[in-house]
Amino acid sequence: MNKSVMLGALLLVSGAAFAQTTSAPTGPLTEHQVRQRLAEQGYTKVNDVKFEDGVWKADARSAEGNRVDVRLDAATGRVYPEEQVANLSEADVRARLAAAGYTNVHDVDFEDGIWNAEGDDPAGKDVELKIDPATGKVIGKEKD
Known part of the structure; x- marks a missing residue:
């Protein structure tokens, strides 16, 4: 096997290992990840973060500066603000x-x-x- 083929194979293996270590978490989110997810979505002054009833809960300020209660899916981190409208009856x-x-x-x-x-x-x-x-x-x- 020539050097360029070996180098290419090494890069493929390294890339796969990197992708595995940087993928989304497979277990429930930690409090740190919850705070990070909220910050990424523009929430500030995040307080009272707690895991309760199978979901994460927190108080925060929205991007508009309004105080809101939010819930987060513990597995995916999807944020559910209290003022959200239900699409389902x-x-x-x-x-x-x-x-x-x-x-x-x-x-x-x-x-x-x-x-x-x-x-x-x-x-x-x-x-x-x-x-x-x-x-x-x-x-x-x-x-x-």
Whole structure:
């Protein structure tokens, strides 16, 4: 094998190793990552960051300087500001949860920018859910 082929192979392997170490986190976000994600999206004065009910919660100032409460998906870091409008109705949320295997769904309400519900998960455990207002995807789940 000539030197240029060997060098090319080495660069490919090095590039793959670099891509693996710089990819998005695979586990739940840390508090530092939550603060970083909020800063990247223009939020300032981030306070009271805590993990609760299966999602991250924080108080912050929006880019316009307004005080807002935000929720973040613990896996993806997607931010849900409290003033967000839901794209799905309660009936849509119930239908999405039923399709995902949840039963006995009750106490479905839209609060602080996300849908909340209680019910039994596909394994039959009583859970409290946090749901994406645009997709109906469960973004947080905790034993009820």
